[in-house]
Amino acid sequence: MDVAHAYSYFEGIDLTAIFIFVIIFLATVLWMTCPKSDIPGPRAWPIFGNILLVTQFNSTQKRVKFVEDMTRKYGPMFRMFLGPYQIVFVQGHKNVLDVLSKRGREFMDRPTFIPGIKLGEKVKGSSGIVFANGDAWKGRRRFALQAMREFGVGKSSLEEHILEEIEEVADDLEKVKGEEITNLTKVMTTASCNNIHSFIFGYRYKHDNESLQQLIKAIEDIFSGPGTLSASGLFPLLNLFMIDDLKSRKEGLSKLKKYIEKHISEHRELFDPDNIRDLIDMYLVAEKEESEQKSVMNPAALLASIIDMLAAGTDTTATTLDWSFKWMIQYPDVQKRCQEEITKEVGPGRMVRLSDRRHLSYTEATLMEIQRLSNTSILSLPHVAVCDTTINGFKIPKNTIIMSSLISVHLDETIWKSPKEFNPGRFLNESNDIINKEYLIPFSIGPRICPGESLARSELFLIFSNLLHRFEFSKVDPDDILSFEGVSTVTTSPSPYRLKAEPR
Numbered sequence: 001m002d003v004a005h006a007y008s009y010f011e012g013i014d015l016t017a018i019f020i021f022v023i024i025f026l027a028t029v030l031w032m033t034c035p036k037s038d039i040p041g042p043r044a045w046p047i048f049g050n051i052l053l054v055t056q057f058n059s060t061q062k063r064v065k066f067v068e069d070m071t072r073k074y075g076p077m078f079r080m081f082l083g084p085y086q087i088v089f090v091q092g093h094k095n096v097l098d099v100l101s102k103r104g105r106e107f108m109d110r111p112t113f114i115p116g117i118k119l120g121e122k123v124k125g126s127s128g129i130v131f132a133n134g135d136a137w138k139g140r141r142r143f144a145l146q147a148m149r150e151f152g153v154g155k156s157s158l159e160e161h162i163l164e165e166i167e168e169v170a171d172d173l174e175k176v177k178g179e180e181i182t183n184l185t186k187v188m189t190t191a192s193c194n195n196i197h198s199f200i201f202g203y204r205y206k207h208d209n210e211s212l213q214q215l216i217k218a219i220e221d222i223f224s225g226p227g228t229l230s231a232s233g234l235f236p237l238l239n240l241f242m243i244d245d246l247k248s249r250k251e252g253l254s255k256l257k258k259y260i261e262k263h264i265s266e267h268r269e270l271f272d273p274d275n276i277r278d279l280i281d282m283y284l285v286a287e288k289e290e291s292e293q294k295s296v297m298n299p300a301a302l303l304a305s306i307i308d309m310l311a312a313g314t315d316t317t318a319t320t321l322d323w324s325f326k327w328m329i330q331y332p333d334v335q336k337r338c339q340e341e342i343t344k345e346v347g348p349g350r351m352v353r354l355s356d357r358r359h360l361s362y363t364e365a366t367l368m369e370i371q372r373l374s375n376t377s378i379l380s381l382p383h384v385a386v387c388d389t390t391i392n393g394f395k396i397p398k399n400t401i402i403m404s405s406l407i408s409v410h411l412d413e414t415i416w417k418s419p420k421e422f423n424p425g426r427f428l429n430e431s432n433d434i435i436n437k438e439y440l441i442p443f444s445i446g447p448r449i450c451p452g453e454s455l456a457r458s459e460l461f462l463i464f465s466n467l468l469h470r471f472e473f474s475k476v477d478p479d480d481i482l483s484f485e486g487v488s489t490v491t492t493s494p495s496p497y498r499l500k501a502e503p504r
């Protein structure tokens, strides 16, 4: 067709009208395919949703500020879309307790359909506890709690292990007495990893042991990544040019897997049903008993559950301890009052034991205040709506991902007077009894509440009180200005700081 012919072909057709029609058609298609929601939030695009914002949320170290900015724009309940998946942020004690506890069963699953989560489970070889749902989750979680009762919390063997650990931490601090310490995080990570290690594998390492340091490095790799709601898990091409990559998490998981595989095969070889030594032996018993239910207890699930417990139990506890001493050097009067209480109730000649806890209310209240303000896990872990439901009048379709802001409960002005102030006294009444426990939820609440809570609380209490008993912690220079804004990866840790420890 020559040009003259082509021109005559369009003669009589209004090209402007066609152009407008095409634009309207495309705009309608775009509008119809945009993810929609009842809940306020930024405009989401077809296919991608709010991928850039989600990436920003994952990679920003100032996650608290990110959530504050979004709240200012869209209100306390807002949403973003990771591709087609809606993520709803729930804030304030009323809504958070409703979602996690009162109607916890409606929101108790994990979003295992998210590619970032699937990828992690693939590396592990199975789901363990943290990202399992249904009967598999229930069975393994029940097992972990039972093992903790058997070998952990309340058992003198675990207390002895923790006290041994504290002796080694004290030796480490003694070696640098009066000098500037900038790596308290490392000391605390070593201690908490060793504690959980002794519970799972039946023994602990000396601090300078190479295997222990490699184990810690693997756990750090898992926690330094973007977390599970990763944009690059959904669109792997993004790995090429975004910081939001999953590489370190994958590497950490593979290293942990290798380490644990070696221990499991050793346990299988030496297994003696009349001498159950640790969590792995217990699992081998359960595995045999549950042979009918291979989907719950099987070798891959054992391995994945151990990875979960090692990873979940190390970084969280260490980070809380790291925060604790930062608060203590900022508030020397609180530190002094804890020390006076410990000296009065325990005396100078022995270590603090778990049985001393009920006499050390002020020290206990101080740890509670530290957890309230430190918020190691600001948004808990993702949950998912298991059915169509509502939150605070907003429609929540099945499979909506829910991020419950634990920090918003801890800073809720309707519960706490001057919530940003550090004041352990808010957890004590006039008779020195602990109060206001129900609104302190650093371990979350409801069906998914952290199964390691009792173990972690024992560790925190023993390490914190014994170190205060032995050492005076202070700023290196009284003029040092400390920031209490956290740095977020998977957990939220204190920004780097320096301190010194002098034997008392």
Ligand code: HEM
Residues within 6 Å of the ligand: 100, 129, 130, 131, 141, 196, 308, 309, 310, 312, 313, 314, 316, 317, 320, 376, 377, 380, 381, 382, 442, 443, 444, 445, 447, 448, 449, 450, 451, 452, 453, 455, 456
């Ligand atoms: C200070 C220390 C700790 C803190 C602040 C903490 C906090 C949390 C939080 C907020 C969750 C998410 C709960 C939810 O989804 O609603 C969780 C889950 C979990 N934690 Fe901890 N945790 C700590 C120590 C531990 C320890 C020592 C263990 C080791 C046994 C552990 C094992 C787990 C496991 C396995 C889960 C997943 C539970 C499930 O999905 O059913 N945590 N933790």
